[in-house]
Amino acid sequence: MSETEIIIEPGRQDVVFKKVFDAPRDIVFRALTDPDLVPRYWGPARYETIVDVMEPREGGRWRYVQRGPEGEFAFHGVYHEVTPERIVQTSEFEGAPGVPALEWATLEEHDGKTFYVAVSLAPSVEIRDAVVASGMESGARELYDRLDELIEGLLARP
Amino acid sequence: MSETEIIIEPGRQDVVFKKVFDAPRDIVFRALTDPDLVPRYWGPARYETIVDVMEPREGGRWRYVQRGPEGEFAFHGVYHEVTPERIVQTSEFEGAPGVPALEWATLEEHDGKTFYVAVSLAPSVEIRDAVVASGMESGARELYDRLDELIEGLLARP
Numbered sequence: 001m002s003e004t005e006i007i008i009e010p011g012r013q014d015v016v017f018k019k020v021f022d023a024p025r026d027i028v029f030r031a032l033t034d035p036d037l038v039p040r041y042w043g044p045a046r047y048e049t050i051v052d053v054m055e056p057r058e059g060g061r062w063r064y065v066q067r068g069p070e071g072e073f074a075f076h077g078v079y080h081e082v083t084p085e086r087i088v089q090t091s092e093f094e095g096a097p098g099v100p101a102l103e104w105a106t107l108e109e110h111d112g113k114t115f116y117v118a119v120s121l122a123p124s125v126e127i128r129d130a131v132v133a134s135g136m137e138s139g140a141r142e143l144y145d146r147l148d149e150l151i152e153g154l155l156a157r158p
Numbered sequence: 159m160s161e162t163e164i165i166i167e168p169g170r171q172d173v174v175f176k177k178v179f180d181a182p183r184d185i186v187f188r189a190l191t192d193p194d195l196v197p198r199y200w201g202p203a204r205y206e207t208i209v210d211v212m213e214p215r216e217g218g219r220w221r222y223v224q225r226g227p228e229g230e231f232a233f234h235g236v237y238h239e240v241t242p243e244r245i246v247q248t249s250e251f252e253g254a255p256g257v258p259a260l261e262w263a264t265l266e267e268h269d270g271k272t273f274y275v276a277v278s279l280a281p282s283v284e285i286r287d288a289v290v291a292s293g294m295e296s297g298a299r300e301l302y303d304r305l306d307e308l309i310e311g312l313l314a315r316p
Contacts, residue, residue, distance in 0.1 A: 013171055013279070059219045059236050078217050078236045080248040080258055088257060090238040090248065099246060100238055102260040102279065121171070121260065123279060 001152075004144040006137055013128050015136070017118040019144050023151045025109040028116065029084045031151050032105070038064065041146035044139050047073075056082045062089065077103075091120070099123035101131075159310075162302040164295055171286050173294070175276040177302050181309045183267040186274065187242045189309050190263070196222065199304035202297050205231075214240045220247065235261075249278070257281035259289075 007016040021028050031037050035054040042049045047068035054062045056079060063076035077090035077100055085107060092100035105118040122128035163176040179186050189195050193212040200207045205226035212220045214237060221234035235248035235258055243265060250258035263276040280286035 011169075055217075059213075059217050061217045078238050078248075080236050080250070086257075088248070090236075090246070090260070092238070099244075099262045099277075100260075102248070102258075102281070104257045104281070119257075119281070121279065121281065123260070123262070123277070 001145065001148045004141050006140060008132055008137070011125060013123075013125050014119050014121045015128065015132065015140075017116075017120075017140060017144065019116045019148070021114040021116060021148060021151050022112075023114060023155050024112055025084055025107050025114045027151055027154050028107055028114040031147060031154065032087060033082065037150060041143055041150050044068075044142050045146060052076075055079070056087075058082065098127075101127075159303065159306045162299050164298060166290055166295070169283060171281075171283050172277050172279045173286065173290065173298075175274075175278075175298060175302065177274045177306070179272040179274060179306060179309050180270075181272055181313050182270055183242055183265050183272045185309055185312050186265055186272040189305060189312060190245060191240065195308060199301055199308050202226075202300050203304060213237070214245075216240065256285075259285075 002020045002022070005018040007018070031041070033056040035051045038051050038054065039049040042064060043066050047066040050065040050067065052063040052065050052074070053076070056062070058079060058081060060079045060082070061076065062079065063074060066073045074094040076092055076094065080088040080090070086104060088102070088104040090100040091103050092098070101123070102121045103118065105116060108115045122131060160178045160180070165174040165176070189199070191214040193209045196209050196212065197207040200222060201224050205224040208223040208225065210221040210223050210232070211234070214220070216237060216239060218237045218240070219234065220237065221232060224231045232252040234250055234252065238246040238248070244262060246260070246262040248258040249261050250256070259281070260279040261276065263274060266273045280289060
């Protein structure tokens with residue numbers, strides 16, 4: 001399993017996530033866009049994730065609910081683009097409604113591996129810093145490790 | 159007619175537009191969301207703007223085509239939120255496909271005037287700077303002046 005590289009530069013509005021999956025792109029894309037698979041990796045493992053809405057296509061909507069010891073949290077957004085090369089969506093935390101983040105992921109395949117780069121762009125530096133302070137980094141590492149495990153499992157039993 | 163304030167700070171990914179319309183919010187909101195009105199102010203006056211698609215609601219899509227002496231240009235995106243208080247959308251220039259900008263406008267009414275603040279957030283500082291260098295500022299001033307005139311006309315003959 002590869003390390004997740006997380007880049008958080010001071011004064012910027014974005015956080016960048018890089019990961020290399022030892023699997024072809026179509027498998028990674030499937031894991032990212034199949035509503036039945038999302039609950040198996042999205043968010044920290046101590047939360048249950050419920051996919052309330054997921055329409056992975058241009059103009060489609062998504063909404064995930066997380067249930068955990070601290071209560072229930074929900075996130076939602078719309079998809080701007082969904083292709084095996086790039087997924088672009090908005091993402092709003094319903095606990096702090098306002099302007100959403102813009103999130104995009106690019107997927108490139110080389111020699112059977114998928115090079116994944118995701119960017120989360122906050123509407124301000126202050127909001128990005130607040131999200132980082134809330135523990136986003138450890139949550140993201142857990143998410144990407146679980147996604148990696150899921151993808152390994154899909155490769156073994158497609 | 160009020161001046162359009164445009165804020166472009168070095169090293170940032172956004173451009174901020176501020177305008178005070180001498181009209182109640184429902185009139186400004188109508189001008190921003192009525193497909194029949196958009197061609198009357200969107201873009202520089204020397205271009206004809208055609209509203210190809212405009213579904214101003216969460217998950218709706220939009221696509222505008224501009225025809226001018228230099229040829230035809232198109233922009234498209236999806237709406238994340240459309241309320242009289244806030245419009246949030248993505249915006250991609252089809253001549254340079256990639257990650258879209260995130261655009262949002264907030265509308266507040268005080269004493270019969272509407273205080274409008276719009277932000278265009280580019281996926282990188284470099285892309286923001288390229289858009290600014292392409293003449294975005296003068297184009298935006300023209301757009302907001304034409305919008306202001308249209309709103310004056312709607313007030314006179316609602």
